[in-house]
Amino acid sequence: MQDWYTLVRQETDFILEAIKQQPFIKELMNGTLSSDVFQFYINQDAMYLAEYKKVLATVGVKCQHENDTQFFLDSATGIIHVENALHQIFLKDNRLTHEPSPTCELYTSYLTRMVANHSLEEALAAVLPCFTIYKEIGDYIQENQTNKADNPYQDWIDTYGGEEFATSVNNAVAITNRYAENAPEEVLQKMKTAFIKASKLEWMFWDSAYNKEAWKI
Ligand SMILES: Cc1ncc(CO)c(N)n1
Numbered sequence: 231m232q233d234w235y236t237l238v239r240q241e242t243d244f245i246l247e248a249i250k251q252q253p254f255i256k257e258l259m260n261g262t263l264s265s266d267v268f269q270f271y272i273n274q275d276a277m278y279l280a281e282y283k284k285v286l287a288t289v290g291v292k293c294q295h296e297n298d299t300q301f302f303l304d305s306a307t308g309i310i311h312v313e314n315a316l317h318q319i320f321l322k323d324n325r326l327t328h329e330p331s332p333t334c335e336l337y338t339s340y341l342t343r344m345v346a347n348h349s350l351e352e353a354l355a356a357v358l359p360c361f362t363i364y365k366e367i368g369d370y371i372q373e374n375q376t377n378k379a380d381n382p383y384q385d386w387i388d389t390y391g392g393e394e395f396a397t398s399v400n401n402a403v404a405i406t407n408r409y410a411e412n413a414p415e416e417v418l419q420k421m422k423t424a425f426i427k428a429s430k431l432e433w434m435f436w437d438s439a440y441n442k443e444a445w446k447i
Contacts, residue, residue, distance in 0.1 A: 234410030234418070235403045238355075238425045239362070245429045246366060252433070254440040259371045261381040268383065271439035272320045273327060274334045278435070279313050281338035282360060285345050289357055292350045298405050305398055312389055319385055332445060333438035337431040344424060351413050354406045355421035359428040364390045365399040 249255060254271070257263035283306045290302025330338065344356040368390025378384060389395065410421060437443075 233407045234421070235358070235362075235407050238422055241422070242359075242426055242429045245426075245433055246363065249363065249367060249433050249436065250370060252436050252440065254436040255367060255371070258383050258387070259375050259381075261377050261383065263383065265382075267440055267442065268320065270442050271436070272317055274331055274435070274439060276313070276317050276321065277328070277330045278334050278338055279310060281342060282357075283310050285338075285341045285353075285357060288345045289350070289353050292345075292353070293405070301401050301405065305402070308398065312395075316386055316389060329445075331438050331443045333431070333434045333443055337428075337435060340427065340431060348424075349417060349420070351409050351417050352420050352424045354409055356424040356428045358402055358406050358425060359432050361399045361402045363429060363432045365395060368392070368395065 254263065254267070258268075286302050286306040286309075290299045290306070293299045293302065341353075341356055345353040348356075368387060371387050372378075372391035375381065375387070381387065406421075410418060413421065
């Protein structure tokens, strides 16, 4: 039988394909993405990651096995180290805003709600696209780009296309699969819904950066 992740990955293939077609990703890959848009993205991502770190730590606390707890605590720490480095390179802080965009607010609030009020299984499914989609997009860009020597965004690309991140992603997938193996059908449905929603929010996050999404009022 196929594992849980393999199945939901197939069902969300249209989201991955849609992300690859986004102008943000295409222009990031060929290096033409406007630095304004990228700054907006990194600025929003810094706020996103500050919340995501807390979500990962909480997921870790809820895990039954010591190794799983340690993995999520390490991820919270590790991801933030990497991000801090990237943000130092890319975030020239004269344009720093402290107000999350509507989509950033939506995504972080959704994850926080899942981890606070729903089952651990659902929370695991909700945080997983942050790992798997970035890995896939990082790999996709590395495989398809022709400008590695002079792409201004190469450091960002290599962070998510790298081996170190791959190990972490595989671990997150394995833990979630293990919980899914023991979950009843009703919980599996909810896990799928959460994975799909978080995947769509990943699409929205890049879309909102490309459009420099603002509050309507
Ligand atoms: C929105 C978002 N999702 C996932 C990642 C990967 O950690 C990130 N940096 N930002």
